[in-house]
Amino acid sequence: xxxxxxxxxxxxxxxMALCASAQTRAxxxxxxxxxxxxxxxSGTIQVPAGKDEATTIPISVVHGGRPGPxxxxxAGNHGYEYxxxxxxxxxxxxxxxxxxxxxxxxxxxxxxxxxxKRTIYYSPVDGKNLNRVYPxxxxxxxxxxxxxxxxxEVIERADYAxxxxxxxxxxxxxxxxxxxxxxxxxxxVEKSKQLALAFGLDRIVMDTERPTDPxxxxxxxxxxxxxxxxxxxxxxxxxxxxxxxxxxRIERGVISVMRHLKMIEGQPQMVEHPMxxxxxxxxxxxxxxxxxxxAEKGHTVAKGALMGYVTDFxxxxxxxxxxxxxxxxxxxxGTPPVSKGEPLAMVGxxxxxxx
Ligand SMILES: [Zn+2]
Numbered sequence: 001x002x003x004x005x006x007x008x009x010x011x012x013x014x015x016m017a018l019c020a021s022a023q024t025r026a027x028x029x030x031x032x033x034x035x036x037x038x039x040x041x042s043g044t045i046q047v048p049a050g051k052d053e054a055t056t057i058p059i060s061v062v063h064g065g066r067p068g069p070x071x072x073x074x075a076g077n078h079g080y081e082y083x084x085x086x087x088x089x090x091x092x093x094x095x096x097x098x099x100x101x102x103x104x105x106x107x108x109x110x111x112x113x114x115x116x117k118r119t120i121y122y123s124p125v126d127g128k129n130l131n132r133v134y135p136x137x138x139x140x141x142x143x144x145x146x147x148x149x150x151x152x153e154v155i156e157r158a159d160y161a162x163x164x165x166x167x168x169x170x171x172x173x174x175x176x177x178x179x180x181x182x183x184x185x186x187x188x189v190e191k192s193k194q195l196a197l198a199f200g201l202d203r204i205v206m207d208t209e210r211p212t213d214p215x216x217x218x219x220x221x222x223x224x225x226x227x228x229x230x231x232x233x234x235x236x237x238x239x240x241x242x243x244x245x246x247x248x249r250i251e252r253g254v255i256s257v258m259r260h261l262k263m264i265e266g267q268p269q270m271v272e273h274p275m276x277x278x279x280x281x282x283x284x285x286x287x288x289x290x291x292x293x294x295a296e297k298g299h300t301v302a303k304g305a306l307m308g309y310v311t312d313f314x315x316x317x318x319x320x321x322x323x324x325x326x327x328x329x330x331x332x333x334g335t336p337p338v339s340k341g342e343p344l345a346m347v348g349x350x351x352x353x354x355x
Pocket of ligand 1: 166
């Protein structure tokens with residue numbers, strides 16, 4: 001008799017607890033999707049036609065069975081950047097919402113016009129760089145309307161964001177991340193640093209140039225940090241490739257960040273010996289023509305070293321790319337076309353002091 005009473009009592013407590021947790025966690029609506037706790041779903045955000053053509057943004061929501069933070073994963077702000085896009089394709093089926101605390105919002109291909117037309121940097125529709133027009137405009141051109149939807153539907157609903165990039169269709173790039181050291185205040189800056197360490201890339205560019213005004217955030221990840229949400233930009237892969245190493249590095253990084261945020265079980269793989277890059281510069285061409293690289297990604301260059309040159313279309317050397325300071329080549333163009341004012345390479349100097 002006594003045992004039965006105890007059992008009945010514990011059962012009723014248990015069912016009350018279940019009832020309470022179900023009441024406090026409702027379905028989450030993102031774009032066209034409403035996803036219940038413990039479920040995942042995929043769908044398409046429509047970007048209606050405006051002054052130019054309509055487009056779509058494919059998203060997935062993995063709504064964990066337990067409460068926790070919301071992490072946004074954004075791939076394809078640049079449509080020729082395939083390793084992040086494929087990494088999210090691989091991650092989605094691996095994620096069991098019942099084992100997750102919190103929510104993932106995945107943007108599979110942010111810049112669909114660029115992806116389908118295979119353009120680097122710029123949209124084939126409006127000629128704009130999507131990762132320079134955030135937070136976007138509801139009545140702008142297609143890149144601005146995409147940025148507007150991602151800001152409103154994804155970034156504003158997230159607590160943390162990872163903007164996933166690689167070296168586009170033309171950059172030979174060694175992996176690194178960008179840590180915004182200004183926007184969002186000290187707590188956001190520190191939490192963003194922890195995201196960079198948890199993602200696992202040992203080169204971390206300390207970005208001092210990002211805007212701090214949320215209405216002029218320009219970049220995708222800065223749209224998050226200026227809104228008080230820790231975020232980083234990561235770079236793994238490039239040259240329009242889909243190599244397994246670059247893709248796996250992104251998958252591992254996302255899983256490690258999810259562990260760091262206690263969204264899944266397990267220990268994050270924090271970078272043990274981070275190399276913070278306190279000076280970095282994108283080196284641009286003064287001339288239009290054909291680029292011949294002489295330096296390689298990941299190699300160090302001395303101040304003044306010849307890193308490559310540009311010829312005109314008849315083979316005459318018209319511009320020499322020289323390292324402005326000693327540092328490491330984070331990326332260098334790996335294909336011939338170059339237009340005046342466009343990037344040829346990025347050189348980073350590793351800070352001498354610990355951060
Ligand atoms: Zn990019």
